[in-house]
Amino acid sequence: MIQPWPLLESHPVGHFRVFRLRSDRKRSPRTGQTHDFYVLDSVDWVNVIALTPDRQMVMIEQFRHGTNTVELEIPGGIMDPQDESPLATGIRELREETGYAGGPALAIGRIYPNPAIMSNTCHTILVENCRLEHPVQWDSGEDLATRLVPIDQIPPLVHSGRIRHSLVVVALCHFELHQRFGPGGAQFAAHPS
Numbered sequence: 001m002i003q004p005w006p007l008l009e010s011h012p013v014g015h016f017r018v019f020r021l022r023s024d025r026k027r028s029p030r031t032g033q034t035h036d037f038y039v040l041d042s043v044d045w046v047n048v049i050a051l052t053p054d055r056q057m058v059m060i061e062q063f064r065h066g067t068n069t070v071e072l073e074i075p076g077g078i079m080d081p082q083d084e085s086p087l088a089t090g091i092r093e094l095r096e097e098t099g100y101a102g103g104p105a106l107a108i109g110r111i112y113p114n115p116a117i118m119s120n121t122c123h124t125i126l127v128e129n130c131r132l133e134h135p136v137q138w139d140s141g142e143d144l145a146t147r148l149v150p151i152d153q154i155p156p157l158v159h160s161g162r163i164r165h166s167l168v169v170v171a172l173c174h175f176e177l178h179q180r181f182g183p184g185g186a187q188f189a190a191h192p193s
Helices: 086-098 151-159 166-181
Strands: 007-015 020-027 034-041 045-050 056-064 069-073 076-078 105-111 122-127 144-150
Touching (some): 045 086, 056 086
Antiparallel strands (some): 045 076, 056 144
């Protein structure tokens, strides 16, 4: 049976605005040997599946610095300290990035982006009946273009590689499962930290 590795020491390595890096020393319960691991701590993230009344998905295009590419994505961002919940973050991010608003908002999934090296959770929120109601409020580091995409065009866009951000693909999978099976996948064991 797989057992948790006991934490022996933990030291901060650096703070880099959107994440903190720490070094953890842990002992293997199987061998007794100690190993050092680096962990990225970040606040939780939220991705938003936003649908208009005529079943178009509200998407954005933006330049991504890690890959130096323009990506077709869904709205989303990090949870701010004043956000009461992932639902509140999703509603705020949708409004700020696209000007769209709607309701009701529903949590349809959550994942660990990379549990090997990261400690946070990414939530998927579904907001239906969205309409353009507000001016956009981009951060100084954002340049976005809103795109409306019929939902039946989403699978071919993923298949062709036009949509390739891994967390967006996971959110779209949550949406597909929600359409097939209804609510159910959004809840899982509490975050360990």
